[in-house]
Every structure is written in C-alpha cells, then in structure tokens.
Amino acid sequence: MASNAGLTFHVPEPSTRPGDAPDFSGLDIPPAGAVARPDCLAPEPELRALPYTLIRVLDEQGRAVGDWDPHLPPETLRKALRAMMLTRQFDDRLFRAHRQGKTSFYLKSTGEEAISVAQSMMLGAGDMSFPTYRMLGWLMARDYPLIDLVNQIFSNAKDPLRGRQLPILYSARDYGFYSVSGNLGSRFGAAVGWAMASAYKGDDKIALGMVGDGTTAEGDFHEALTFAAVYRVPVILCVTNNQWAISSYSGIAGSELTTFAAKSIAYGLPGLRVDGNDLLAVWAATDWAARRARANHGATLIELFTYRASGHSTSDDPTRYRPADEPVHWPLGDPIERLKQHLILIGEWDEARHSALVEELEQAIRAALKEGEAVGSLGKSKPPLEEMFEDVFQEPDWRVIEQRREAMGE
Amino acid sequence: MASNAGLTFHVPEPSTRPGDAPDFSGLDIPPAGAVARPDCLAPEPELRALPYTLIRVLDEQGRAVGDWDPHLPPETLRKALRAMMLTRQFDDRLFRAHRQGKTSFYLKSTGEEAISVAQSMMLGAGDMSFPTYRMLGWLMARDYPLIDLVNQIFSNAKDPLRGRQLPILYSARDYGFYSVSGNLGSRFGAAVGWAMASAYKGDDKIALGMVGDGTTAEGDFHEALTFAAVYRVPVILCVTNNQWAISSYSGIAGSELTTFAAKSIAYGLPGLRVDGNDLLAVWAATDWAARRARANHGATLIELFTYRASGHSTSDDPTRYRPADEPVHWPLGDPIERLKQHLILIGEWDEARHSALVEELEQAIRAALKEGEAVGSLGKSKPPLEEMFEDVFQEPDWRVIEQRREAMGE
C-alpha cells in the first residue's frame, strides 16, 4: 500500500464574501453567436462539447447574432418583454406587501425572468411544465389572472388553492403549470412520467421539468434523468443555475469541477448550456430540445446560466453571505434590459413606450392588489373551514368527517 | 407549436432471448494494451475519452501488455489465482448446500472473481470496502476463515453475525469489509463519508464503494458521487457491470446510450472502464485511482465490465430470460482461466500445480463445511435466543427487555 499520510478533504468556498469586492473574473463567457447550432437530431456523441460552452444570441450591443437566433417576430418579442416586466413589477410589489404584513412569505425571480417567459411562450398550450417556485414568468406569459395570484398569496376566501398552500406555490393546470410544492426536486421525475404517458397515448404533448442548481444534488434529479434516457422520453429537463442555493454558492453543488449541463453526458443525453439572461438564447435552446423530443429522439438537459439577483426569499438576507453589490457586477446583465435594448436597436421599441408599459403594468398590479385586499389579505379572510377537510381524498372518510364536525363545532 | 402527433417511448430489450443464439457482436472491445495510461494526477478534462474505451492488460494469448500492466511478482499472481479459485469453488459448494436444504439462500460471484480479489489485494489492510453481496473474493484474498463464512451461511450457533442476517450478507470490519445489507446502493454514500472521516483525521486510509450496474439507477449513486466530487474525497467508487440485474439487462439501466464509466463526467471526476475479467487490468485501474486518492486529488469512478456467468442467486433461473448458452459465448473469457494461462505462459504455473491446488482448496472447503455442519446447518442450530434482542441499541431499553423476557418464557 502506497501511503502518504495526511489525507484531506476540501470544502468549496466562493471567491468573495461580504466586504470583498465582487469578482466574476473566473467566468469564461464566449461571445454571443460563437457556438454553432448542431442539427437537433444529431446523435449525442457529436454533442459532447456543448455542455462546456455557453449558447448566447444577444451580444453586448443588443444585436441578435449567430446560428441560434430564433428569428422571432417583433410582436413576440414585445409580448415576452411585457411578461418579463410584469413578473418583475409584480414580484417587487408583492415583496413589499409581505413587508407590510399582508402575507407570510414571498419569493422573487428577479434576474431570471427570461427563462420561464421564453419557455412558456415557446412551448405549446397543451405541454406541461413541472416548475419551481421561481417560475412566475411562465404564468405571466400565459396571462394567468393577476387576481388569482394575489388571492393565492393572501390565502384568502378566493384563493384558488383554498388556503392550503404557502404563498407562490401555485398550481394552474390549464396554464400548463403543475402544482408546485415546498419540496425541492421531487417533481422532476413526474415530468418524465407525464411525458411518458403522453407518448404512451400517442399524444403530441411534451413536458418540461425544472430544478435549481442546488437541487441537482438530490437523488430525484438522477432518477428522472435515468428514466428519461432509458425510455427515450419526450421531455426537456432543465437546471436554472442562478449560482446560489439560499446561502450556498453553486460550488457546493459541484460547479467547481464541471458544468450542470455536463451532467447530461452521464445519461448519453445532449446537454445545452445557455445564457439564461438572454431570452432569445433560452428560446432557441428550448426549441432545439422540443424539436428533438417531438421527433422521438428523447430528452435534453438544459442548463440556464443566470444569477439570483435578489435574496432567496423574504426569509433571506443575502448581504450576510455575499458582497452586497455583487448583483450589479454580474456580467451577463439584466434580461429585461437586454431584450429592451435589442427591441430598440431593431426599431421596434422606445423609451416612451417602455415607460408607458411600466405604468400600465403598475396599474394592473395595483388593481389586482386592491381587489385581493378587498377580499382580504392573510388572516383577514380565509376560505370556509370545510376547505381544510376537502381533497384529502376524493371522498372524505369517517376520520375527516368526524374531525370536520369537531373543528366546525357541530 | 411544432406538432408531429404520434409521440412514442422506447423500452430497451436485449438482442437475444431464450431460444436465440447468443449475440455479443454489438460489443466494441479494443485489443489489450491499446489504451494509454495517463498520469494518475492528470486533470479530469484530459481524461474524458477513458470512459468510452476498455482498459485491458491480458491479451488473448495470456500475455500482459501495454501501459497498464502492473508488473506484479509471480507470488502475488499465484495468491490472486488461489483466492479466485477458492471463491469459485466455495461458491459452487455452498450453492449445492442450499440445494440440499442446508440454508435459505445463496448467491455466487462466478465470472466476477477477479474484481474483488484484485481490489482486496491491491488496497491496504486499513482501507475499507463498502461491498455488494457479490464480493466474496475480497474476503478470500484476505484469508477470512472459511468456517466463519459457513457458520454465517448456516445462521448457526457460531454465526459471527449471531443469526441476524441473510446468508452471505457478511460483515468483517477487521478485513476491511463493511456490513452488507439486502438494500442495494444504500451504502455507496457511507463509503464517501468513511473516506471523508479518514481525511478529516489526516489518516492515510481510503475507501472503496461498489454497486452493480442495475443499482446505478438509485438516487444513492448520484448522491454519493456528488459528495465525493464536491469535497474531493479519497474514495474509489466502482460499478460492477455484469450486464444483468436479476432478469433485466443493463440497457434497462441505461447502457444502450452510454457506459457506466461515463457517469463520472457528470461530476467532473475521472472514469475508467476496465476489463473486469482481467485481474491485472482491475489491479492497475484500482491502483491508479488509489494513487490519485492518496495524493488528495479526489475520487475516481471505475466501471468493471464483466458478465454474470451464473444466475442472480438461488432464487433465480436465468434460462427464463436469456439464452442458456450465453455464458459460454461471453467474449472476455473467464478470469481464472485467463490468469492461469498467463502464469503458465510466463513459466510460473502448470496444470499439475493447478490440479493440486484445486484439490487442496476442495479439502479446505470440505473441512470447513464439515465443521459448520457439526455446529448445525440452518434450523438445526441457532445462536441463543438472547441474541435476537442484543444490539438493537447499545443498551437495551425496557421494550427489548420485556420482550426478551416474554420470548424466553420467563
């Protein structure tokens, strides 16, 4: 036995902490347009370099460049811009509502809006996403009623989820949005099962599963990818790498050594690594994976590389574990600004229209909030107590019936 | 939405079933010596081709060729041959003992002996393996007493595990052999934790974890590799790909699309794919990974490519799901025959010595069996009933004490 005493192990640490100057110098960001777009039916062995680069379309000037440009009509781009802005403004407003004591919890997707907006718009109405809590953009892009969001966040008498769920853990079947839960990762495999069921029925609907970078460490992640690969399932499995998991940076999930997209290689699946702050790149990559899936060539893993610009949630204060000004130094910019700049550059948008839109959305949000508050914010209104006892099973059994009676003082 | 109706999914199937002629034509086996041996401290990005080839040392003539030849002294080779033969003969004898009703269960490692024998001999006495049920060779290579094996298999009064475990689920701490359990996969992460603990203490001991090809689909597999990679843990994580998981061929675990060694790439770890029927190749690959681990360069994933020559266990009949004569057509031969041929070729062994050794081992096994039967086979002897109630906790609580009293009719 060769024996060098003194084994050690290593605990990854981010390069900067509070008080340090932000440092993104370690990032290797290829220029927009630099990555060639292979045929979406290409066999996996030909695709093994893709996980180690970064697919980008919008360059620093706001031009759409390269193979991956999805060439979307301006109308579509404006709709995407609107959905991203609505998400951002709604998040900010409801975050404030939490600070005002109107609900128990809130969580924003600031800086990550391009991801769910692009994917929501790109995929079909009948496709199903298995979202995380950070995908409000999906619903915004599909015009989910603001008042239903507010009522859910307030857990009030008109809450579509009947007061049962923590704020923002939406469920919206008709909008292709599967029930979110507090448990991380445990729905990744359901995305695969749903898509397998669609394939079993010879249907044309595909599924999209999403987890955060931190959540890739769960066994669920591996199990979902294994099933997706083995049965060649029409599903798109995604990782939003916003580089943080509450206070842990992505190195704790393994990013010191490789990319999240490269996890695809373990399964013989293609892996795309995408600038997640670039709506066009997200769109194009999702489209590539969707075409592959619809052609029965199976699943793709997509890493959406982005940055969590806000705290994790209302329970978090990121200045305790990373430099307070880190968000403003993030080199891949803001997804809303970047799309706006592009639209202006191609002559399809201007500052005046932008300001007007901000105002219009603000009004809509204010109206929805007002309507929701009229019903009641948390604690001021709640669904009838019976709702606590419904849907445990399709038909309540004697336990639920007896307990309902007790609770209602009958 | 682009929509081609008619999605499908795919269920992998082996190329042959009972009644078909065995067919290994799909295998891509490079010649022995073809794969270059990179420096064991090389960074992972330079190693990404290794998982897609096959490290082999012993060629068809029995010569040891190429970079990976570990250049072992003949004495060591003869010791390895002996341990493999002892494993094979013991397995055959105890399998028959099961058929004779002397125990409830048995499971052989026929065809896979090179793996655990090479690893057991190569690693140090203080290193710890987290084995599967198919690693008897590890114990044989370290001269674990045959009588203790027999007594465990018989669950008799002298069973070192006190009648508590199913036959062959050994535990042998002093032999670097962690407690095996019926649950697949759930000890892979413990191997990582053990090695981390060793590193924490600045010790020089490393760990080896093992799972079968089928078991790679468990979440445990992914979680162990994630922790091993993130903390740069001195552990060797291995997959014995014997191409079968009871009745399911390895395609059901994902081998249609890639290799098991390639799963290393997901974690930024090196992956070696090795001819598991070639004791020298297994030795060399384990040595490479051990050197890397001991130099604090972290974990390696090793796929040992082999073939399960017998049924899964005494509960299995492989002729129900694969051609009955498939084992004899397996192109990578028998590990015992191959090492024997090599030893003869280099003038360090001959048929007479071989026959004598067979006989010697047979005697030793027969003696151990006799001794075990004198104590009693299953049902004829068992440890004292108190043993059922020991070791639930370090100190029994009142429940155990009361129940022991009841059971013992006190």
Add this chain to the structure above:
Amino acid sequence: MTAMSMIQALNSALDVTMAGDPDVLVFGEDVGYFGGVFRVTDGLQAKHGITRCFDTPISEGGIIATAIGMGAYGLRPVPEIQFADYILPAFDQLVSEAARLRYRSGGEFCAPITVRSPYGGGIFGGQTHSQSPEALFAHVVGLKTVIPSNPYDAKGLLIASIEDNDPVIFLEPKRLYNGPFDGRIDQPVRSWAKEPTGEVPEGHYTVPLGKAAIVRPGEDVTVLAYGTMVHVCAAAIEDSGYDAELIDLRSIVPLDIDTIVESVSKTGRCIIVHEASRFGGFGGELSALIQERCFYALEAPVQRVTGYDTPYPHAFEWDYFPGPKRVHAALDLVMKAN
C-alpha cells in the same frame, strides 16, 4: 369460478383491468419479460404489449415519481416495488407527492396510482425481505393502505384499488402467495386449491376498500388482524376453543371502524395481531380507537400480539413471527381478565 393461488388472482386482476382500461400500465423491477420475481405479472407483457408492462431501472423513487407523473396525465399506473422493504427509497415520493397532490393543488391534479408490493415474513427472507411497514403508511394523510388475506379478496381489492382515484399502497402477504399459512410450522404446506377463498371469478369484480370481513363470528372476544395473521388467528382461535369473532380488516386506511366498534361493544374483549414490530405499530392506533369508542364495554385491556421491537432476524424466524401460540396466550389473557 376458477381455483387460483393469490399470485394467480393478482395476475388476473391486472389482466382484467388492463384489458378493460387502456390507461392501466404495469411496471417495476423485473416485471416485464420475466413476469416478476414472484410471477405476479407473468404473461402480461406478452399479452398487452411491452409499453404496457415493462421493466424499470432499480430506482424505487424513480418508479413512483414516474407513476405520479403518469397519473397526473390521466393514466392509472400500477407500479410494483419488488419487496416492501425497498419502498423506503420512494417514501418521500409517496408522502410528499402522491399523498398530497390532490390537496395542495386544490383538486387540479391527483395520483390514481396503486403501488403493489410483497411484504411480511415467514419465508426466511432475513431482515430486508420480511418487513411489514404498514404503520408508516397508515400515518400518512392522503394514502390508502390495503392488505388482502386470500385470493378472492386479493383480486377484488386490487381491482378496487386500481379503480380508486387516490394513491393506494397494496401490500401482498408474500407468505400467502401460494397457500394459506397459519403459523403451524410443523404442518405440511398447504395450497389455495382446496380453500373456498381460492375460488376466484375469472372476470371483473371488486371488493370495496374500507369494508372489513367477519371471517368467523363469535361472542367471547374480538380478534383484529390482516394479511397472514388472519390465518394465524384462525388457528389460534381453533386451538383455544373460545368463541372469538375474527375480523379481517382488509384495508387499514380506510378503516372499517363501524365493524370494529360493533364487535368489541358486543364482546367486551379484544386482541390485535400484526406481524410488524409493536412500538408505534398499527396496533397502537387500533387499541386507542377501541378504548376511545368502547371504553365502557371493555372488560379487559385490549392486548396486542406483534413482532418484537427488533429487526426480523434470519435464524429466529419463528421466534419473531407471532404464531398461533402467542395469539392463543393473548386470548387466554383477555379471557381470564376480570
């Protein structure tokens, strides 16, 4: 009616539902071409096609997650977990996803899945092929747990479970697969062939969930059991000579509380028998319910006869297994009380 073993009855239940409903799929480790390590899915792949009955990777979490997704789409999957001991890697999927989906989504999604799994001891399977985890499921709101004790019930309950729109854990007493077993280990092994409950209709029928069976009416004492223990209790009652009322719960969630209360109110005495370890086992819940609801009728403390609070140890199979002697002793105890 045809004579069927429990394995054949379960196989028939799957076959009948698959034939009647194209949305029923069966999958699990070794269930496809091979037909399952206990042969329960034998022939289903050949008959219904490889996309309706297929092998899965060894990943219990993945199996259940896949089933939940299929259920959310609208299918009615019937996954098998090879041994109940190996359900635990899927425990989070069952508790956090399957059991909670309908509730948390306000009824938008549900998990109409039936998870079949052989459980229990009596086969020298050692610690990890013998466990009875039913209490872990009974405590999980949103899960149903069903345990048959004979071929007729097995088929009818399995069909009812598959047709149910909530997640069902369907535990199959593996020691009863090929014949009844009453714990008299010195007796010859029996088959289902000569048993009345081994006579099984070939077509579709259901045994409703939540309805216990009074296996043997009686006046002296109530005996509550399920699975293998039903047969053990019948033997013990026979040995004891008491006029005991033997109730086979058949499903523990939903629980047939009315039948239990009615019986104990009548007899005033009760024993509860299960193979699982005692502490925190389902017997505790039953005992609590009975003393809550029949307190003034009780003439003796309710007794539990159970596996010990140890793992299931290989050499001590028959010491651990709660056989007719231990049940008989408990009957004596409650009958002699007061």
Add this chain to the structure above:
Amino acid sequence: MTAMSMIQALNSALDVTMAGDPDVLVFGEDVGYFGGVFRVTDGLQAKHGITRCFDTPISEGGIIATAIGMGAYGLRPVPEIQFADYILPAFDQLVSEAARLRYRSGGEFCAPITVRSPYGGGIFGGQTHSQSPEALFAHVVGLKTVIPSNPYDAKGLLIASIEDNDPVIFLEPKRLYNGPFDGRIDQPVRSWAKEPTGEVPEGHYTVPLGKAAIVRPGEDVTVLAYGTMVHVCAAAIEDSGYDAELIDLRSIVPLDIDTIVESVSKTGRCIIVHEASRFGGFGGELSALIQERCFYALEAPVQRVTGYDTPYPHAFEWDYFPGPKRVHAALDLVMKAN
C-alpha cells in the same frame, strides 16, 4: 447560568461538544458560513474551522449517508436537516442503514449520529414547513427520537444525544426557538429571557434520554405532551383549573414508561396531546400502552388531542394547531366522564 433562547442553547450544545471532542462534526444545508437558516450553527465555522462545520449539497439522503459513513469510521457527526419535512428523502438511509447497522453487523459497526431538524407548526410555514413526523421514527427499531421543550432541556438533551452511541433523531420545535408559545395567539409574543428554563449553564451538562419531566404535579388527570404542546397544555391546565399532572416526555424513544404509568395509576385519567396528525400518530401508542398497563385504574377513556388528519394548511394554521381550547375541552371531557 446565562439567559439563552433555544437557538442559543442548541448552539451552545454544539459549541461545547465540538470544543470537547474533536470527532464531533456539524454539517448540512446552509449551516456553514451562514450559520443555518435558523442560526443554530451560527459562528461554529468561524470558531471550529471549515472542515468541522460546513455546507452540504441539497441532498438529504447524501447528508445522512455521509454521516453514517463518518460514524462507522469513528466520528460523531451531527447533521442538520433544514426542515423535518425534508427528512423523508433520507428516510431509507435512516431506517435501512443507521437504525440497523449495529444489529446486522453483530455490533461491528454502529451509527453514533444525531440528526437535528426543526419541526412543527405555528409559524405559517404551510404544508411543507410545519409537519411533525415523530411517529414515523418512533416505529423504527433502532432509532431514538428526542424532542425538547425549552432551552435548558434542549442543550442537555442535545449533548446527551451527541454522546449517545446510537442514532438519534433530534426534533427541535421551531415555534419555540425564540420563546415559549402556548397557543394563545391573541397574547404578545414572549421570549425565553424571563423563563426559568431559559437559564442555561454555559458549560457541559446532559439531560438523560428516556427520562420524562413532571412539569406540573397534579392529582386529577395526567397530561402527556412534548415539544410545543407542553406549553399549550400548561396554558390549558391553567384555564381549566384542574389539578392536572403535566408530563413532558422529552424523548419518545426511549420512552419513560415508568413515569407515565405511575402518574396515570394515580390520576386514573389521561389526555395525550401532539401536533402531528392523529391517525397512526404517536398518541395511539401512548394510549395503547396506558390502557395495557393502567386499565384497572382508568376512570375515563384516554383522549387524544392532535392535529387533524389533513395536511397542515396555510390559511387554517390556528384551526389545525391543537391550541389550549381544544386541550381544555379534552380535559373537561375526561374529567366529566363517569
């Protein structure tokens, strides 16, 4: 003695054991630099070094598997699971590995690990930040389950758990982290500062596992509780005016059966209170044990006051939470019986 919140007391327990034993390691999601989402591990990394208190990947199974391996080597790991709701992905590791290792290896290996996790409701955490899974652990042979109700006990029990050579599930009632809470939601929030049990020694001491505390002696009726419910029961007893004996179990495995039996034998009446859902909950086991051992002393049926058999619903926090009113009603019920 220093005034400490439960968070500070737990932090002190970790600090003291880490200082005294180099083999104690602390790890989990966000526990390192950040000090844990509830701040229980605050400052430990800075003080004891990054290899002794560190962040882990989000992988509860991986965390526990790693801890088990470390324990087998000879360390004494204290992993944190961020919320008890998220222990379930590690359930197989806890049951099949940690709990069984000593037994199945004939004592060659053991798992001296302490799994800390905040549990319970009362903080509007919704379905997945409010659950009380203790019954799932109580049924698992080989696991100990400890639940403190105040800072003094929290520190002493945590040190005892870490020093114990068997695996301990250490559930921390998160609603009590910063102050006692008796369920009177109209009252101002209290802190531990003015409570006697908030006076905590700075150094090393232990509170033994398996020893209940008689919080309030009484003659009329026995009240069994643990965690947050101890405070709720105290309030309800105060409201009711009965001379109730309030017992804080402190650990449910090992269970202090002697103290329970002694009390109920004396009072003849008993209520059991827990926040977890009722069916199959730990109250069932307690109720069964009591009627088995105190049957002839009982003057009224043992009553359970528990969470309902539904998930923990966000808007209905105070309907679900078993507050003092419901406990009071149960006291009336048992006191008026007979």
